[in-house]
Amino acid sequence: MPFKKIFAPLVAAAGISCASAQVVALGYPEKEELTFGFIKLTDMAPIAIAYEKGYFEEEGLYVTIEAQANWKVLLDGVIDGRLDGAHMLAGQPIAATMGFGTKAEIITPFSMDLNGNGITVSNAIWEQMKPNIPKQPDGKPVHPIKADALKPVVEKYKADGKPFNMGMVFPVSTHNYELRYWLAAGGIHPGFYAPHKGDISGQIDADALLSVTPPPQMPATLEAGTIYGYCVGEPWNQQAVFKDIGVPVVTDYEIWKDNPEKVFGITKEFAEKYPNTTVRITRALIRAAMWLDANNNANRPEAVKILSQSNYVGADYEVIANSMTGTFEYEKGDKREVPDFNVFFRYNATYPYYSDAIWYLTQMRRWGQISDDKSDDWYKELAAKVYRPDIYQAAARSLVADKLASADQFPDFASEDGFRDPQTHFIDGIVYDGHKPNEYIDKFTIGLKSGQKL
Template sequence: MSITHRLTLGFALTLAAVTTHAQTGWPEKEDLKFGFIKLTDMVPLAIAYERGYFEDEGLFVELEAQANWRVLLERVITGDLDGAHMLAGQPLGSTVGFGTEAHIVTAFTMDLNGNACTMSNEVWEAMKPNLNVVDGKPVHPNSAEALIPVIQERRNQGQPFNLGMVFPVSTHNYELRYWLASAGIHPGYYAPESGDISGQLEADVLISVTPPPQMPATLESGTIDGYCVGEPWNQQAVFRGIGVPVITDYDIRNNVAEKVFGVSNEWAEQYPNTHVRVVKALIRAGHWLDANNNANRPEAAQIISQPYYVGADYEVIANSMTGVFEFEKGDVREAPDFNVFFRYHATYPYYSDAVWYLTQMRRWGQIPDTMPDAWYMEMAEKVFLPEVYQQAARELIAEGKLSSNDFPDFATETGYRAVDHTTFIDGIVFDGQQPNAYLQQFEIGKQ
């Protein structure tokens, strides 16, 4: 459902707004429509809208929910949408030609973390005897080894073990596969060179696509046995009593770009001033969301609980967004970094995050050939645009809206995070400048 009310600039711009316009120049395009999927991590768009940050940049913005990730991407490509809340893998997958082929770019990371893997009540009960338990509660993180007897029992009965994720190049697909493979469970390969894009070659489990808002209902119907998705659709399963989140993505791999704001490269080249101004508004939204130890999160959760944003109950959204996460009913645990929107330089488009996604595309066969390290870096630089982000950040600093301490040191920033910034459930270390050496460490996966 579209937001019907629109931002207005009023009769005249304030002096502060005039000062803002002096640096970048007026937006080439003022009327904009941005798409999103009904997930908690669309919230930077909602906050930039509701708090007038787009208005401060001279932009008239409409936000519109999309049916699924494929439709969203296609509408950005065709120009029906000026930009959108995207899976971090979508601009990369499109640009390298997996699935829909188009040059999509991003200059803004919307968040880090924010996903979980949920299993049906039946699967959870079968897993529990295989878990470490203290004081009646499982010790987190839960290894996927606990699933092996469950999968084997299904196989003995001649039945598949079915799992859902939201899109082939989604974080959720790669996190789910990473978690399974870390326990020796083969999640299957893609073979686009031979026309097989099911991702189920040599698989011990069958992973398929389900749109995020449909995950709980699909689980309840028995069509899938579990899924990996963003919020609020894991907590929704808990509230409805139909499933149990067994691990969050923070424990599978943490602090890598989750969603990004994506535009076509053609759009970015045609409207450079507009692009910088959009990024400025989104940076301010991210900063507000993490300010004062997440003090603004309850207000943000209330905003996006409205039907034209996420449309889930406030209590469900707040359960993860305000620093806690509920696993089995009543098992509520502290999770301050379950959603990160600004700290750890979350909004900066790091090349190393792009490289990690490309390694996962290669690991599971979406990139069919072994590529040299230089190729990974070239693709990262083609898709992720820190130069646009830096321009936006410098203007916010000059305007006094944010401090230089809020950002990386642009004079020394390489675009590659420190190797200890991200930890993985299997203990393997990721160096974004050595992607092939990283891939060679896995027992399951292509190199």
């Protein structure tokens, strides 16, 4: 099927600026041969499906997909141009644009998914937690399991002079912030960063010491006893269950229901140099996300078969299917229905909301990665530099015009302001309103407050 031509009014209606304003019509992609990077996690699925189902090719894009060793290598590849775009942690484009770590202008026109992570502890830690967890009549634990159950275990380690080590995948990853959120909600301090003092360990004043481990290495690191627990995406929580080396105690769906997870990241320079290509990439990814969630997840078994290939995630079909097909196994044999564990299109999952970006920034400030107070406007302005709903809207409108999607599958672009309604489904009951980031930060018992600096 030849790729279709999208005309300028669609682009103008979405408000794409800079180089794209000079384009008379969004026709042929300016760059056809592209290389995208990813990490071996199930939430890279939109990229794999866009390739396998021919959506990239229908846009005139000839894509090579390459697994990357870790998140830093992946980010560096996008910045230096070795990669044209990549499956990224939602915090990576934000941190790079802000200058935390590597400084670079990275944008995202497409949010890849909601949910998809879990927190797993070793079997030994689980046995120590179990007496602190309420039971159902059938003897199984009541979920969600809060970090309150872990606190006495951590306190005993501290009393014995032993560090309580846990793993997360990257300092600006959702996993870092979710693990910190869960721990702090249970009264366990996960530590501060102090980049202005040259301390980027994130372990100042910590009860639990968090450090970086690449996702595929999490189970082996847990089994070796180097860490006692970790937060990671799938399939590496379910892998711990299958290998009988650990127990997932909570999912991020239970920490923050329908939380944003990964994004597709490109440089601002790429988007401005290749505006047609950028919209066409976004079109293909939207179609892939739609396919993944279509007909009540009816396509998921096929998706799992694709992802289990060694060139994608490379884990066993059964391990990936455990979460991708709407269930999640906690303690071995305790498999529960979690239909929204992986969401790729429902609930406007693909729309790059400013409020999603601002939440990450609030957590960066809470834990000291942002050293100084910032105004509410600062948060909003930085979010708008990175998250690009204008590009998304151009892609979505064109899909509707081409009858490949319907308008009711997307937000109402005429009234959309880029902010979700205040979100209430957090494990600690605290409400998040993206319009009021400083007010939100000051609600937490553990974490930096307005005016505080380490």
